Amino acid sequence: MTQQSTPDAADAIRAAGLRLTDSRRAVYDALAGQPHASADDVFARVAPVAPRTSKQSVYNALGDFADAGLVRRIEPAGRPMLFELRVADNHHHLVCTSCGRIEDVDCTVGHAPCMHPSETHGFAVTSAEVTFWGRCDSCAAA
Numbered sequence: 001m002t003q004q005s006t007p008d009a010a011d012a013i014r015a016a017g018l019r020l021t022d023s024r025r026a027v028y029d030a031l032a033g034q035p036h037a038s039a040d041d042v043f044a045r046v047a048p049v050a051p052r053t054s055k056q057s058v059y060n061a062l063g064d065f066a067d068a069g070l071v072r073r074i075e076p077a078g079r080p081m082l083f084e085l086r087v088a089d090n091h092h093h094l095v096c097t098s099c100g101r102i103e104d105v106d107c108t109v110g111h112a113p114c115m116h117p118s119e120t121h122g123f124a125v126t127s128a129e130v131t132f133w134g135r136c137d138s139c140a141a142a
Contacts, residue, residue, distance in 0.1 A: 016068035026050040027061040031071060031085050036093075036102040038080040076102070076131055092130040098139035105132065 009028040013020050023046070030045035031037055037045075043058045062083055065071040074082040076095050082102065092105045117125065 012070060016065070016070040018064055018068055018070070022050050023053040023057045024061045024064070026053060027058055027065070028070075028085075031083060035084045035086065035104075036074065036082045037084075038082055040080070042083070074102070090127050092128075092132065094132045094134065094136075096136035096139055097133050098135050101136045101138075103136075105130075 007015075009025045009032070010020050013024055013028060018024065026046040026049050027042055029049075030042045034041060034045060039055070039059050039062055042062065043053075043055045046053050046058055062071065066073050066083070069087060071083045071085055072087045074084060074093060076082070076093070079095070079100060086104065090107055092107070094103045094105055095101070
């Protein structure tokens with residue numbers, strides 16, 4: 001898996017054209033510490049370090065970050081929406097159908113977007129999202 005370094009929160013938020021606030025910094029730092037986090041996961045990590053931050057502020061920051069291209073939304077079927085800071089590539093995800101564990105999967109064939117549809121219907125394809133579903137090694141062993 002390709003490791004992507006995480007820029008400083010202040011630099012990343014400002015570079016995305018957003019105003020730096022304590023809650024935005026806390027949300028960014030929470031995502032840096034927990035990839036594939038739901039809004040509730042992020043709020044749980046933010047609350048102890050920025051107690052004045054509301055759950056709505058977390059949702060707003062995540063939406064602003066996604067709109068600015070600072071985070072990627074992941075929407076696995078039947079699961080809450082998740083967010084990650086790894087946005088500079090076209091990677092995919094493995095999701096365990098038992099425990100919900102998610103792992104990144106780098107593109108292994110060709111160049112981004114990694115998939116070439118048999119018919120584009122006039123679309124200019126710029127990315128592809130693939131979710132692989134299965135059981136992780138821990139769940140399969142249980």
